Amino acid sequence: MPTSTGVNWAEIVRFPTTHPHYKEYEQRCIDARLQRSFIQDSWELIIRGLQRRAEFMEAGAWNLRVPEFVALDKLLSPRAKTLMMPSVSGTPLALWSGGIQVSQYVRGKGYDTLESTVYGGILDKMTNPGFKIWLGSEDWGPQGALWDTISARYVEFAASCRDTMHVFMRTHDLESTFYGEELVNWRKAKRKKETEPDGLTYHVLVGMDSFNVEKVFVREKEAKAFLLTFLGQLQSRFERNMLEQGVNHRYRSEVWRDNERAYRDTLRKKTYESYREYMEHPLRQTVEAFHEAEQALCPDKDFNPRKFSSVMDELLRTTRAKRGE
Template identity: 30%
Template sequence: MTEAGFSKDVVQSLWQLVLGGLREQETINPASADPTLTRTERRRRREDNSWYHQAVEMLRENNGFATPKMALWSGGLDVCRYAQSKGYTPMEFTRAGKAFNELEYHRDWQLQGPLWNILSKFYVEQATGPVHIFLRTYDPDSVLMGREVPHLRQLQRINPDVELLWHPLYTTEHGQIMEISRNRELVDEAVFPTRDMCVAVLYEYLQYHHNERNARAARSYEEMHKELSKNIHGKSAQG
């Protein structure tokens, strides 16, 4: 944290807040497992950790999330690194994200995970302009699609400058991440104004151009078929 430019006093305060948050999470998690609660209600309870919220607010006050070109991503950590290599700043490459990403606070991810969810929420709240979203896989239940993007939609109502720009990605057999154009070709950059256009291009490329011997893109291909299968079966069940 010191190497990231935070003062010694801020580091000490943050450390105490994180430790307090871990202890608090041990109490919160069992209560949030109530089977009578909806999935959304359980998530909200898991993230109702005042220690974590204070820690993230302190990071915000100390410019922990400042970024000139905000980026979100889905599909593996190398997608995060790809976005950064293109000149954008995912949360993991902000001052706060770099420091937090270096540490494993607890071996039980159930205690640490809510902190990262709160971090991501605070990160997207800093959006004041275009946000670039890089997709190698599309999962409607992911944190990106279930929480970050809806929160950005709310921000757009207040600030129309918060524009969402979508990049569909594919990994070649040689491990190179490329973007998929409207013509379903692999190019250096392809930006779409809507999620649906981006996802359609991603699905179609995987369906018609994916080489099944390309293990590097196997996960994206398998998840595409799983999602399409659910959609098809859902429509059949509805008649």
């Protein structure tokens, strides 16, 4: 696993405080009035935990718990009321899934998210948009496990003092933090079975940049059904009428701009399997055919699905080469 340019990651793992951005983390924590013992202990656990998770991933041991992150969770637990809740009390709490743009949308609507909490805000500023903590490679790598750890504590504490949280979704991804961690932890904290109403309020976002539709549900099953039905109908309609003359091709292209943005938002987080599924899906050829027809009617160079597909092709070639396929 190649490290970021000009960084001796192995040396940083041995001596975490030599990390080039440790001072920034330290200052942000001091500004939040956190104790120096917590600052140093948490930093060492984060750095060594990221390395351990990277080793697990490389060995294919995806389900092993990271001991350092278990210890980090124990460090956060007695401080959860201070660290894992927003600084302003009483605001509605939210979870999100579908790219960082969804988080920005949610906070713009007046909801607080994990990134709004004291500690979540510190880590957010150091992982978005650039990676300042994980320097073991230039991709998202093991950082998801770190966010899963603090998200679990956030959801557990929220469940202890709130009757509901609001979930904003524009994708249905079973590998996402929401489905893999947050929903499970909320139901566990509320002692709810999968078949029972879980108390969460679901907001399905359809075309954040084009349709701008938000539908609210009180059951995950209904929210999921609406989202998947919409996406299925959209795909079917496009395949039937993609090249039909006299339709508003420009309006339809906005849907694909949404799709491109969603991929760009989560580009570094997607798995190899996700890319392979995207590349092998027949919808890709349909989009390319549609783009050619649209360009003939109304040229626009802002978004080119074919160019985007070429990026995916190159990524797949690189990934396969690394895996020796």
